Each structure stands twice: as structure tokens, then as C-alpha cells.
């Protein structure tokens with residue numbers, strides 16, 4: 001459930017009519033609902049409340065939406081953070097997440113990143129290779145600290161999602177092959193400065209079936225038993241994120257957090273570990289929309305095109321993953337047309353939807369891309385010298401711009417070549 005609804009024929013974000021925001025902020029802009037973010041975090045936390053030997057750590061995957069106000073909303077509810085760069089780590093802390101609730105994931109952490117994170121005293125490093133373990137050991141020895149580590153294992157499970165967001169198949173770059181895990185833990189136990197205390201897994205994103213996750217978790221359970229038999233003191237398991245959300249309201253809803261929670265409870269019953277979860281999309285996906293204005297409507301030879309002022313640089317998911325977003329008129333008119341909805345960027349791929357049924361719209365009308373709170377603004381670029389889209393947060397009848405629109409002048413590079421040319425004579 002989200003808090004974007006029609007009232008008197010106008011789409012609202014909580015109690016704020018979207019046309020009012022468009023008037024004040026200009027288009028396009030992202031708009032997030034605080035109530036939805038809070039609700040999703042609570043629903044997920046309640047579904048997982050009883051699993052593991054102590055309350056689980058719900059580490060919000062910051063990459064899904066790193067806006068500081070979003071992080072702050074979640075931090076106030078006790079969320080931890082799953083981060084993949086020092087930028088995300090600093091953002092999480094700036095948003096109020098304590099270091100000891102932060103998990104550092106990612107396949108290419110640098111020595112500088114490992115050093116800063118260890119100095120800050122984070123909850124856990126999820127290592128993705130043996131060379132990374134060796135580097136972290138060197139860092140730990142230099143700092144005179146012990147790093148709490150898990151290996152992210154790659155269980156070679158087909159997650160049944162889009163190939164570009166599947167992470168747990170043998171051919172994916174992520175994790176240590178589970179077949180090599182015993183050797184990796186033996187290495188970590190030998191290396192000074194590492195405490196190999198857990199196992200981590202994450203097989204992909206927008207997962208719409210529980211089966212592949214259950215298969216991966218079962219393998220983690222077997223591994224924990226083998227590691228203990230080999231003398232390792234395993235006290236934690238991190239089951240990652242990935243639970244899917246409904247993008248197309250006319251289709252079946254993916255498994256709910258309650259069903260996920262029941263599956264996790266069943267599979268992990270005898271593990272005797274503290275569990276961590278890293279949900280991203282589930283928390284923020286349906287908490288955000290991208291609001292855009294129709295620039296003009298144009299008749300092509302075979303299609304009718306609605307050209308809007310948002311483009312692939314603002315929301316890349318449709319062209320990158322053939323992803324579906326519901327597209328709604330903010331103030332719908334009578335009737336229905338089918339149109340191809342495109343942005344102004346000079347790429348054929350700058351197409352949000354083809355032959356999509358939508359209420360008739362004219363130049364100047366507003367439309368909303370639904371379910372854009374996750375992997376929307378965070379994946380934006382300035383391609384075609386388009387400034388990043390502003391972000392607005394709504395709470396009941398109040399709203400605030402939490403990232404302003406940069407001026408178009410910011411698209412003009414400083415002239416760094418001139419002094420160099422002058423220097424050459």
C-alpha cells in the first residue's frame with residue numbers, strides 16, 4: 001500500500017495535491033511519501049521480528065534511495081544501513097545511522113574505504129573475495145583493530161529475475177563460490193585482524209518468488225554447519241535484500257513480507273545466529289513517484305507520441321531493464337488512448353512505454369511515473385546536459401525540497417583547458 005491516491009480527481013502525495021508541488025518546484029521532480037517509507041519499514045520489521053537468536057538488524061540498502069531525509073526517516077525507526085561505497089557510508093551516518101548498525105557490501109571496496117570503515121567501527125564487512133580478506137587483514141593490523149567479517153557466498157541459484165539484476169549465479173561477479181567457502185574461511189581464520197563471524201548471501205533484486213531465496217538460504221544453513229564443524233565460531237547470517245514489489249497494479253502481487261518472514265523463520269530455525277536483512281526496493285519503491293509535464297503530443301506514422309519533460313537520464317529503469325512503471329495522468333480526463341511515452345533525450349531508448357493505455361493528455365498536463373522511489377533519482381545522470389531532478393519529501397500536508405534542482409549553468413564546465421593552452425604558449 002502506498003500513499004499516492006486520487007482525491008477529487010487529482011493525484012495526491014499523502015495530503016498534498018501533486019499539481020501544487022509541480023507549481024512550486026517545477027517539473028520533473030521526484031516526490032517521496034514519508035508515511036509509506038515508515039509503513040514499509042514497520043511491516044518488514046514486524047514480519048522478521050521473531051527470527052534469529054536476538055532481534056535482527058534491518059540494514060536498509062542505501063543504494064535504493066540515498067536521499068539523506070529518507071535515511072533519516074528510517075534511522076529514526078532504528079534501521080541500520082547496507083552500504084557499498086564510502087559515499088554511502090558517510091551519507092548513512094549523516095542521516096543518523098550509527099556505525100555499529102552499518103554493513104559494508106560490494107565487490108570492489110578499496111583500501112581507503114576499508115580503512116575508513118574499520119576506523120569508524122562498523123557492524124560488519126561482507127567480503128566478496130580472498131584478496132579482499134587479505135587487504136582488510138593488512139588494514140586491521142595497521143590500525144590495531146579486529147574486523148568483523150562475513151563472506152558473501154555465491155550459491156549458484158537462479159533467482160528468476162532480470163539477468164542484469166541477478167547476482168547469485170556462478171557466472172555473476174558477486175561473492176565467493178560456495179564450493180570454495182570452507183577454504184576462504186580457513187584463510188580468514190589464519191589472517192591476523194579478522195573475526196570471521198558470519199555468512200552473507202544476496203542472490204538478486206526484484207525477486208518475485210520465494211523458492212530461489214529458500215534454496216539459497218538452505219545452502220547457507222548447510223555451510224554454517226560445515227563451518228562450525230571446521231571450528232569456526234559463526235554467530236551471524238546476513239540474508240541480503242531482494243524481495244520484489246508490485247510495479248504493475250494489474251498483475252499479481254509478489255510474496256508479501258509476511259510470507260517471506262514465515263519462510264525465513266522455517267529455514268533458519270536451527271541456525272542459532274543473529275540475522276541481518278538488507279531490504280532496499282521493498283522499503284522505498286512504492287514510496288516515490290516521478291512527476292513530469294507533457295511538453296507536446298505528436299502524431300508519428302505508426303504511433304502517437306506523448307513527449308514529456310522527464311527522460312531516461314532521470315529514470316533509467318525502463319530502458320535498462322525493460323522495466324514497467326505504471327504511468328498515470330495526475331488529473332485524468334474522460335476516455336482512454338494508447339500512446340508511446342517518451343522523453344526529450346536523443347536516444348530511441350528514451351522510451352518509457354510503448355502503446356500504453358492512458359487517459360487523454362495535452363501539452364501542459366502532468367503525469368506520474370509510479371513506483372519510482374527505488375533506483376530512480378539515485379541512478380540519474382546528466383546526459384544531454386540535463387540537471388539532476390529535484391527531490392521532494394511529503395509528510396501529511398507538509399512538504400520540503402530535500403534536493404534542489406541545480407541551475408542549468410551547472411551544466412557548463414569551468415574552462416580548465418584555457419590556462420593549460422596558455423601555458424603551452
Ligand SMILES: Cc1ncc(COP(=O)(O)O)c(C=O)c1O
Nearest residue numbers: 061205206241242278279280281
Ligand atoms: C548486497 C545487496 N544487498 C541489498 C540489496 C538491495 O536489494 P533490493 O533493493 O532488491 O532489496 C542489493 C541490491 O540488489 C545488494 O546488492
Ligand SMILES: N[C@@H](CCCC[NH3+])C(=O)O
Nearest residue numbers: 063165205206317374375
Ligand atoms: N538498480 C536495479 C536493481 C539493482 C539492485 C542493486 N544490486 C533496479 O532498478 O531494479
